[in-house]
Amino acid sequence: MLKAFEDAVKEFGVENICKVARTGCIGTCSVGPAVLVDPGDYLYQCVTLENAREIVQKHIVLGEPVKRILYNNEGYFQKQQRLVLRNAGKIDPTRIQDYISVGGYFALAKCLATMTPQGVVDEITNSGLRGRGGAGFPVGQKWSLVARAHNTPKYIVANLDEGDPGVFANRTLAEADPHAIIEGMLIAGYAIGAQKGYIYIRSEYPLAIQTLQKAIAQAKDMNLLGDNILETQHKFDLELRFGAGAFVAGEETAILVSVEGRRAQPRPRPPYPANQGLWTKPTLIQNVESLANAPLIVLNGWAWFKSFGLPNCTGTKCFSLTGEINNPGLIEVPMGITLREIVYDIGGGISNGKKFKSVLVGGPSGGCLPEPLLEAPIDYDSLKKVGAIMGSGGIVVLNENSCMVDTARYFTDFCIEESCGKCTPCRAGLARVKEIFDRITTGEGELNDIDILEKASEYISNASLCGLGQTAPNPILTTLRYFREEYLEHIVDKKCRAGVCFKNEKAEE
Amino acid sequence: MATSDNRRIRLEKVLKEHNYQESALLEILHSAQEIYGYLDRNLLMDIAGSLNLPPSHVYGVTTFYSFFKMRKPGEHIVTACLGTACYVKGVEQIIAAIEKEFNLKRGGSTADGKLSLLFTRCIGACAMAPAIIIDDQVIGKATKEIVISKIKNTLGGIKDETV
Amino acid sequence: MTLNPMITLKIDGVQISVPEGTTILKAAKDNGILIPTLCDLEGLTPYGGCRLCLVEVTGSPKLFPACITPASPGMEVTTNSDRLKDYRRTAVQMLMAERVHICAVCVANDHCELQALANQLGVDHVALERNFTREQIDSSHDFLVIDRNRCILCTRCIRICDQIEGVHTLDLKLRSKNTEVIMDLDESWGNSCSCTSCRKCAKVCPVGAIYIEGEPITQTKNRDVAEFITARRNRK
Numbered sequence: 001m002l003k004a005f006e007d008a009v010k011e012f013g014v015e016n017i018c019k020v021a022r023t024g025c026i027g028t029c030s031v032g033p034a035v036l037v038d039p040g041d042y043l044y045q046c047v048t049l050e051n052a053r054e055i056v057q058k059h060i061v062l063g064e065p066v067k068r069i070l071y072n073n074e075g076y077f078q079k080q081q082r083l084v085l086r087n088a089g090k091i092d093p094t095r096i097q098d099y100i101s102v103g104g105y106f107a108l109a110k111c112l113a114t115m116t117p118q119g120v121v122d123e124i125t126n127s128g129l130r131g132r133g134g135a136g137f138p139v140g141q142k143w144s145l146v147a148r149a150h151n152t153p154k155y156i157v158a159n160l161d162e163g164d165p166g167v168f169a170n171r172t173l174a175e176a177d178p179h180a181i182i183e184g185m186l187i188a189g190y191a192i193g194a195q196k197g198y199i200y201i202r203s204e205y206p207l208a209i210q211t212l213q214k215a216i217a218q219a220k221d222m223n224l225l226g227d228n229i230l231e232t233q234h235k236f237d238l239e240l241r242f243g244a245g246a247f248v249a250g251e252e253t254a255i256l257v258s259v260e261g262r263r264a265q266p267r268p269r270p271p272y273p274a275n276q277g278l279w280t281k282p283t284l285i286q287n288v289e290s291l292a293n294a295p296l297i298v299l300n301g302w303a304w305f306k307s308f309g310l311p312n313c314t315g316t317k318c319f320s321l322t323g324e325i326n327n328p329g330l331i332e333v334p335m336g337i338t339l340r341e342i343v344y345d346i347g348g349g350i351s352n353g354k355k356f357k358s359v360l361v362g363g364p365s366g367g368c369l370p371e372p373l374l375e376a377p378i379d380y381d382s383l384k385k386v387g388a389i390m391g392s393g394g395i396v397v398l399n400e401n402s403c404m405v406d407t408a409r410y411f412t413d414f415c416i417e418e419s420c421g422k423c424t425p426c427r428a429g430l431a432r433v434k435e436i437f438d439r440i441t442t443g444e445g446e447l448n449d450i451d452i453l454e455k456a457s458e459y460i461s462n463a464s465l466c467g468l469g470q471t472a473p474n475p476i477l478t479t480l481r482y483f484r485e486e487y488l489e490h491i492v493d494k495k496c497r498a499g500v501c502f503k504n505e506k507a508e509e
Numbered sequence: 510m511a512t513s514d515n516r517r518i519r520l521e522k523v524l525k526e527h528n529y530q531e532s533a534l535l536e537i538l539h540s541a542q543e544i545y546g547y548l549d550r551n552l553l554m555d556i557a558g559s560l561n562l563p564p565s566h567v568y569g570v571t572t573f574y575s576f577f578k579m580r581k582p583g584e585h586i587v588t589a590c591l592g593t594a595c596y597v598k599g600v601e602q603i604i605a606a607i608e609k610e611f612n613l614k615r616g617g618s619t620a621d622g623k624l625s626l627l628f629t630r631c632i633g634a635c636a637m638a639p640a641i642i643i644d645d646q647v648i649g650k651a652t653k654e655i656v657i658s659k660i661k662n663t664l665g666g667i668k669d670e671t672v
Numbered sequence: 673m674t675l676n677p678m679i680t681l682k683i684d685g686v687q688i689s690v691p692e693g694t695t696i697l698k699a700a701k702d703n704g705i706l707i708p709t710l711c712d713l714e715g716l717t718p719y720g721g722c723r724l725c726l727v728e729v730t731g732s733p734k735l736f737p738a739c740i741t742p743a744s745p746g747m748e749v750t751t752n753s754d755r756l757k758d759y760r761r762t763a764v765q766m767l768m769a770e771r772v773h774i775c776a777v778c779v780a781n782d783h784c785e786l787q788a789l790a791n792q793l794g795v796d797h798v799a800l801e802r803n804f805t806r807e808q809i810d811s812s813h814d815f816l817v818i819d820r821n822r823c824i825l826c827t828r829c830i831r832i833c834d835q836i837e838g839v840h841t842l843d844l845k846l847r848s849k850n851t852e853v854i855m856d857l858d859e860s861w862g863n864s865c866s867c868t869s870c871r872k873c874a875k876v877c878p879v880g881a882i883y884i885e886g887e888p889i890t891q892t893k894n895r896d897v898a899e900f901i902t903a904r905r906n907r908k
Contacts, residue, residue: 032637165592168633203539203576204632242539244574246847247630261534262566263573263844268720268740279532320635322594328636364593396593410596418630420573421825421844421851422721424763428770431849432800439801452799459762462735463723550857563834563866564856565843572845 001033004052009060011053018060024093024176024211031071031327036089043071075345076327081308081334083316084292088176088330093211096218099179105224107295108186112232115298120191121147124294127302128314133159133250133287134362134391135467136313136380142284145274146192149282156188156197157255157278157285163202163247164363165414167394169318170288172330174201174208177292178215182238184291186224187298189236192284197236199288200255202243212240247364247418250392251466252285254420265420266466287392289318309335313379317390323360323397326351333378340374343397354399358483360407362391364414365471367478368404387478389471403500404483405490408475409437415472425460426469432456433476441501445491454480516544524559531560534570538577547578575630583618583625585663587643587656592631594638603639606653611660623664681747690743697725697738700751707751708760708789710767710878711826712739715898716835719827724763724789727751735759761793769800770849772821773879780880783889786824787879807852812862815885816874820852823881829853829873836901841867853881872897 005020023036031045035055042065044055051069058064082088091098099105111120125140146154158181162170174181185197201209216238219225227235241259248254249264256278258264277283293315297305309315313335319342322328326348333342339359343349350356358368361378367388369376376382380390398407412434421427433456436449457473457480464470480487489495496502523540527533537556542548548571557567571577589595589604604615604626611624618625634640637649641656643663648656676691683700690699695718700707711722718739725738730748738751750756767773767786775781789795807820827844830853834840841864845854855864874882875894884892 162633163630165596165631166594166635167631168635171633204629242535243576244535244539245576245630246574248847249574258535259532261532261536261570263570263847268737270741322635322638323597328594328638330636360593394593396597398597402597410593414591414630417848419848421847421849422719424721424723424766427825427849427851428766429762431803432766432769435801435803456762456766456800459759463726463759463763465720465723465737553857563840563843565841565854565866568854568857569843569845573847 001035001047001049001052004049005035005056008053008056012056012061014056014060018056021092022094023089023091024087024172034071037065038090040065041077044069045071075348076329076331079333079337079341079345080331081316082332083296083308084173084180084289084318085176085330085332086296087180088172091177093176093178094214096179096215096222099177103299104179104295105183107298108183108190108224109230111187111190111298112230112234117147117191117193120187120298123298123302124191127297127305128312129290129293129297129305130313130380131287132289132293132317132390132393134389136390139286139290139293142274142286143188143192145272146194146282146284149275151275151280151282152193153196153281154192154194155278155281155283156185156192156194157259157283158185158197158199158291159250159255159285159287160199160201160205160208161243161250161255162205162392163243163250163418164392164394166322166396167320167363167392169320169330169393171202171205171208173288173292173318174205175211178208178212179219180292180295181212181288182215182219182225184288184294185238186229186236187294188284188286188291190234192282194284195235195237197238198241198259198278199238200241200243200249200259203245209240209242216240246420247414248420248466248468251468253466255285256283263420265422266468268465289393310377310379313381317378317393319393319395321347321395321397323395324351324354324399324401325349325397335379336377338375338377339369339395342378342395343374347397350397350399352399354401356397357400357402358398358404358407360388360394360396360398360475362389362471362474363394364411364418365389365468365474366391366394367474368398368407368482369478370482373482387474387481389474391471401498401500403441403496403498404479404486405437405441405496406498406500408479409434409441411475412437412472415468419468419472420466423463423465423469425463426465426472429456429460430469430472433460433473440487440490441496443490443494443502445487447491449491450480450484450487519544520555524556529560531562534560534562534567535574538571538574542577547581549579549581581622582627584623585644585660586625586627587641587660588627588629590630590632590634590638590640590642591628592635592638592640594635595631595640598638600639600641600651603641603651603653603656606657607660610657624660679743679745681743681745681749683749684751688743692742694743695739696727696736696741696743696747696749699743700738700749705751707738708792709739710785710789710824711828713828713832713876713895713898715896715900715902716828716831719831722763722767722824722826724760726756726759728753728756757793760789761795764790764793764795765798765800767824768795768798769802771803771805771823778822778880779883780822780877780889780893783893784880785878810861811885812860813864813867814862814869815887816861816867816869816871816882817885818853818861818882820881822879823853824879825851825853826878827853828876828878829882832872832876832898836898837868837870837872839866839868842873 035044035047129139130136249258254264254266273283318332416430419426557564613619641648641651709725711719720737720740726735727738728750809819811817830842833842
């Protein structure tokens with residue numbers, strides 16, 4: 001594709017006014033391959049090799065955009081607020097010069113030249129930024145805990161183990177703007193006094209790994225990583241660590257043991273990683289999206305950052321919008337936006353003229369919300385109130401063809417497979433819960449099962465060791481809360497309104 | 510394992526790069542799988558010895574992570590994405606069709622060892638769901654028919670670059 | 673060894689003084705309050721897996737594993753609320769339903785910590801569907817036997833093998849409900865090259881998963897062995 005454009009540009013002799021560049025994901029994955037023409041942000045969708053010549057000829061040479069294949073969905077970008085993804089689709093992620101030309105590494109320079117480490121921590125604290133990995137712990141508070149810990153050396157682990165199925169925000173960030181992650185880590189390193197960082201990334205993301213490896217090498221060449229960064233005393237070194245197909249390794253304490261090369265089984269806290277993390281040394285564990293916010297906050301000041309989102313939940317959040325929807329893709333929206341705006345204005349509504357049924361917010365341990373709750377604003381506390389979680393930002397839209405009982409069963413199944421097997425509720429409990437689902441979806445459910453499900457779910461949420469087990473029952477609890485009638489239909493009438501259950505599973509196998 | 514084995518020399522290089530450190534076990538398993546294709550018992554014993562780790566520890570770590578394979582995979586590998594978006598979009602039907610068409614079970618290989626059917630948890634191509642990977646080629650918005658014909662082409666040695 | 677300063681806390685309304693750094697479990701035990709646990713064993717590092725020792729701490733909505741959580745000054749701990757009792761009964765039922773626990777035909781009958789706990793908590797039936805696993809019993813070792821159908825994955829055997837005997841023959845394989853205790857590279861026990869046949873795993877197994885063939889269970893079980901050896905070692 002790149003070559004087709006280069007050829008066309010040559011053919012029409014417009015090399016001097018038009019540069020063909022590669023870029024990271026723009027976020028409109030469903031209409032790929034996509035091509036962006038600047039100035040004017042003209043986005044072409046589903047571009048073919050033949051289109052390339054036409055686009056160059058008409059748009060570049062004659063100045064007339066080819067309307068027929070333009071991405072015709074204004075709402076998609078209008079309601080978004082791209083801070084973290086500011087450079088996605090705008091710069092070549094394989095060139096550090098591109099990142100620097102749009103103000104990259106200026107924030108680091110500002111820190112090193114004009115700010116004390118405590119000053120950086122204060123800036124982040126005042127901005128109100130909360131952890132984007134899911135739990136929403138205030139980032140500034142975390143940094144100051146590690147900064148105050150006495151033991152040395154200190155470490156940073158950037159969490160890019162995006163294990164939630166249906167989520168690809170961190171992958172896109174790493175592929176489109178790897179230096180934003182690196183700069184964020186450098187700033188955090190300066191603020192908390194760490195000189196070594198690890199990026200823990202899923203091995204399922206080969207392109208993101210490549211991009212990051214290249215970015216790290218370039219940063220080293222330009223003396224942005226290593227000793228005497230920007231000719232100061234500051235040192236920071238960065239290594240990649242690869243996950244190996246274990247969802248639970250994204251959990252805060254499990255990621256540590258995984259970096260140490262062991263089975264990714266979480267351990268109870270306290271002791272907190274801020275005091276005893278990697279090799280029992282103080283460690284900052286932060287999602288890459290949180291880290292990528294840091295340069296912006298440092299550069300523009302906390303007050304600027306607070307102008308986005310809600311007063312108690314500032315900034316933006318990336319969501320992976322998928323499922324039965326017209327415009328799936330990666331979006332970044334201000335906190336406080338409603339689900340309805342996301343599903344209808346940005347997502348363009350339900351695909352194929354079907355009816356909306358439910359939206360799952362927060363990944364496999366999120367909550368399935370019904371239509372009336374589409375008015376719910378997106379922030380950590382509101383989502384928690386309705387039984388969902390921010391999680392790592394997965395939004396899956398389901399239409400009338402999905403059975404809610406089956407959906408809950410699917411997520412329970414996921415959590416069972418991904419459980420580390422250490423604690424009783426998550427290992428032994430979820431497996432028993434799954435058996436109940438198997439009974440209900442094959443027509444052998446009893447009314448009593450609903451009570452058992454509720455009781456077991458409550459126990460598993462409260463007694464599990466880590467976040468995986470504690471949130472695993474969310475899909476069960478929310479479907480029981482908002483779609484109870486479907487459970488009753490399955491149990492009493494042996495009926496599945498979506499036509500998903502009661503198939504003879506044995507015959508299929 | 511013969512030390513003249515070229516692959517063993519490559520593994521030794523990796524071990525050395527990591528200074529034979531216990532904590533590099535995951536990185537070393539990744540490299541070993543890349544070099545050998547899969548991790549058999551002899552290889553694990555070898556790695557355990559080189560890093561001075563108990564064999565049970567190495568075995569425990571290897572089997573904890575589903576990315577590590579202990580059995581020789583088929584010549585060609587079909588990987589189905591089991592992520593949420595792919596599930597919602599009906600990846601299960603495609604899997605069932607592949608099982609039926611090529612007579613193999615999920616997680617297993619065909620009798621002639623030509624084809625394996627494996628799974629992954631979300632490759633992050635959710636907007637293109639359902640996604641199926643044939644060897645290294647990702648097929649987005651997959652249907653039964655497309656996938657089966659692509660697999661047949663792959664098995665027949667026909668190169669197919671279009672997606 | 674320097675003695676830690678004493679701190680004072682309340683457990684079930686009783687005022688208790690313990691050295692700083694003591695876990696809630698130990699503080700309670702030393703003062704005659706028994707908090708149930710299946711994975712913890714004095715002398716071994718705490719694991720925090722079985723979740724039976726969860727307790728409530730006034731002022732926090734969360735539950736805390738007593739085996740790991742250190743007692744802190746002024747803390748008010750409840751070990752025996754109705755909710756906790758209910759949760760413990762659920763935990764015991766989940767463990768009983770997970771694998772094959774039929775007391776009458778178990779070698780550890782009457783000397784099983786899971787059974788004792790079930791009795792103590794009044795678990796008279798298992799409301800969940802029981803899952804009867806069919807793992808092969810490994811009796812290839814001269815006298816040590818492992819029946820994984822009875823294993824509750826407390827990892828006491830693994831920890832004592834690593835931390836006290838120092839050979840680390842045992843570990844866990846796989847994850848989730850497929851997790852199992854293994855020897856070396858998932859060898860049969862008789863073929864294990866590192867096992868020293870020290871029997872400590874059988875002594876501390878809380879249930880009838882690891883036992884010694886032909887030996888009465890009363891003679892085998894010695895759950896204080898880890899504490900005893902650790903104490904001896906610390907004297908030097």
